[in-house]
Amino acid sequence: MTVGTLRSMNTPVAPVITDPQPWIEQAACREVGPGPWDTTGEGLSLDNRRALGICRTCPVRDLCRDFADRLESTSRANIECIFGGETPSQRAARRQKTVQHCSRCGNRLLRRSKYEVIRESGLCFTCFAELHPRTWNQLRQQGVAA
Secondary structure (H helix, E strand, O other), X not given: OOOOOOOOOOOOOOOOOOOOOHHHHHOOOOOOOOHHHEOOOOOOOHHHHHHHHHHHOOOOHHHHXXXXXXXXXXXXXXXXXXXXXXXXXXXXXXXXXXXXXXXXOOOEOOOOOOOHHHHHHOOOHHHHHHHOHHHHHHHHHOOOOO
């Protein structure tokens, strides 16, 4: 997945997505040039605010947002344009809020743990094993915990 440079692209797909995505045909921005989605510079421009308005009406906004999340997680860099109705700083803030930490030691928890009993406890694997050794051993015997 790649994102083109906003200033050099002349294709009518915004934000600039150079990797074909099946949902783009349904995107509200499919006929708009890339300029309004460029967030480089100070603050949001009038064009940026208009772009956010287009995003609010888009039927595939969530898919676009997920695309940006995947792209930024693989490239380890913020993409300086609006995706899915969010600016780069809004995406970063949203992702930061979704990170959960162990209520005992503060270690980061796995987001999608298949071990529901552990996930619901709000504890990491290590703390859960220390505080609930009997349950931990049962999970290990069932092959759920390693």
